[in-house]
Structures are given as C-alpha cells and as structure tokens.
Amino acid sequence: MASSALFWKVAAISGATAVGFGAFGAHGLKKRIADPAKLASWGTAAQYQLIHSVALLMASGNPVAASLFTAGMTMFSGSIYALTLNPEKFKFLGPVTPIGGVCLIAGWLVLAFGKKGGPPKFPRC
Template sequence: MFWTLGSIYGASAVAFGAFGAHGLKKKIADPSKIAAWNTAAHYQLVHSGMILLTAAAAPKNKIAAGCFAAGITMFSGSIYLLTLDPQRFKALGPVTPIGGLFLIAGWTALAVGSRGKFLPKAS
C-alpha cells in the first residue's frame, strides 16, 4: 500500500510542481504564494521518496510511512489549498505546521525503528 501511495504522491508532486512553474503564474501574481506552492511541491516530492524508501528498506515501519503520508497530505495539501483560495481555506492555516510535525515524526520513527540497521558493522 505505501509503495503505491508513495508513487502516486511522487507523480502528483511533479505535476503540482509543473503547474506551479507554468500554470499558476497565470492565476497568481504574488511571488511569495508561488514560492509557498513550490515549497509544498518540493516537500511532497522528497517525502514521497521517503515513503518509497521506507516501504522498501523498512517495510515493517508502518508508523514512519504513515507519518510521512499524513505529513504530505496536511503540509503540502494545506499549502496548495491556501495558495489557490486563501479566503475559502483559511481555517487550514494551523494544519500546515501539524503536517510538518508529522513529517518530523516520520523521520524520527524511521530513525528509532531502524536501530542503525543500515550502518556497517564494526569489524
């Protein structure tokens, strides 16, 4: 499940990034909103890769993968919606940092769950 989700999030991150680079500028003139959109796409792409890595290298670590997925949805998703229609979605403002906390939790869960399995053993 997480492999599929990470792949879908990765593909959509590229699509959202392309839209931000080409289509969004026709609708939004504020450079800070364009920058926010690009940040959301960047974080989505990086953490999509982390979902894939977690699914492949630590498949039992469902907490890490789940935190990455929740973080992408909340962090990037709220930024996309706030950029497109800030008045309509202003209630989502607090969701962005909560999503960031989930991304941090995913990294932490990966570190704690892996217990250094990828470090070479000392001879």
C-alpha cells in the same frame, strides 16, 4: 505485507502528483497568481511532497514512519496548495500546515530511533 505494497503505491502516486503540481506551479499558476511569495509557497509544497514521496518509498516497510509521512505530506503540502489557490475559502487549514510538518519530522525520527531492520525491503512489482 499488504501495508508495504499500499504505501509503495501511495508514494509512487504522490511522487507523480508532486511533479505535476510543481509543473503547474511553475507554468500554469503564474497566470493566475502574481504574488511571488504564494508561488514560492506552492513550490515548497511540491518540493516537500516529492522529497517525502521518496522517503515514503524507503519507509514503506515501516508502517509507523510511512503513516506519518503520508499524513504529513497530505496535511503540509495539501494545506499549502489549498491556501495558495483560495486563502479565504481554506483559511481554516492554516493550523494544519504545521501539524503536517510535525508529522514529517516525526516520520524521520521514527526511522532514526525505531527498530533497525537493515535496508528497506521493497515490495515486488
């Protein structure tokens, strides 16, 4: 299935960027932002992105759950990254964060209560 391979690649790229964003938050961002709460928010965004990148790998054969995880990571983590870097410019993204969180929760619920097809079938590399 073509969408499985696409979600697999999105998950792998998302995982790689989550590690990069986490490292940037732990090292480079400290030179730019002194507020510990903002640094903690950045760390939360990177952690959720990384966790849900793995979830997306596992859900790559379930297009509904995979779409929800992709949308959720983009909205939840993406809005936090933007709001941390420039809260005034990206103030409009404030309401996007909880919508992203709802998408992440919905992705897990789709996995829990959706079709039970056994263990995930991973695309061949």
